[in-house]
Amino acid sequence: MTRFMKTYAAALSAVICGTIAFSTNAAANESYTVEAGDSLWTIAVDEGVSVQDLQNLNGLSNDEIHPGTQLALPETITxxxxxxxxxxxxxxxxxxxxxxxxxxxxxxxxxxxxxxxxxxxxxxxxxxxxxxxxxxxxxxxxxxxxxxxxxxxxxxxxxxAFEGQGQxxxxxxxxxxxxxxxxxxxxxxxxxxxxxxxx
Missing domain, CATH: 1.10.10.2520 (Cell wall hydrolase SleB, domain 1)
Incomplete structure (x- = not known):
């Protein structure tokens, strides 16, 4: 269990009711280069990471991202x-x-x-x-x-990907x-x- 997993307690959207604090495919400190057509949501799902953690880790105050931007990826589950x-x-x-x-x-x-x-x-x-x-x-x-x-x-x-958004x-x-x-x-x-x- 990583420090990340123990530190964050979050919630899933009301539609699917819950909390999460994990991701699946990227190792700690890896990065992702934003491509045309990407959104934080698609990156989060593809990488198995939380949208909110992507925002927090990269100092983003909203969902706006631009092609070529390097995003640090949160730690992951195995x-x-x-x-x-x-x-x-x-x-x-x-x-x-x-x-x-x-x-x-x-x-x-x-x-x-x-x-x-x-x-x-x-x-x-x-x-x-x-x-x-x-x-x-x-x-x-x-x-x-x-x-x-x-x-x-x-x-x-x-x-x-829904970490921080629910009940x-x-x-x-x-x-x-x-x-x-x-x-x-x-x-x-x-x-x-x-x-x-x-x-």
Missing amino acids: NEERDLLAQLVHAEAVGEPYAGKVAVATVVLNRVNDNDFPDSIRGVVYDVTPSGHYAFSPVLDDSIYAQADADSYQAVDEAL GSLFFYNPETAENNWNATRTETITIGSHVFSK
Whole structure:
């Protein structure tokens, strides 16, 4: 876990409800040269970094960028963490709308930044609840080990790019299949498809 990941606690857009503080493909202190047609959003998604962190790191007060500008890139999560998160998204959100896939990724990233959860993606994914169960059912039934599809990887990258723009969801559940009503006692942030997200 990098200092960056531990320092920043952020939030995902209200549309997909959560917080993030990571990126996936660039190493710390790498840079990116802005090309014609680029926006901070497209750079953030392509590089797996937060739009807000791009702005903060480069002293930008708005979204305006120009071709030829060198942008420093924020620190990143590893490719292994990205793979694991995409596998969880794939297993948890198969058949769900794309926004729901982004929201599932966001929940994991939010937990990494929350003091009540482990401080790494792997730690969160394999976390065990106080009742002794895995926090995510795909870990229990081994569906997490299936190959993630392209949508799941894209959802992870978009979740990473939304850092600082939302409500901080930490939980999700399907009220039709949930075995207990514990999640229903949380503050609901949004419903996407069959999943209710909460904090």
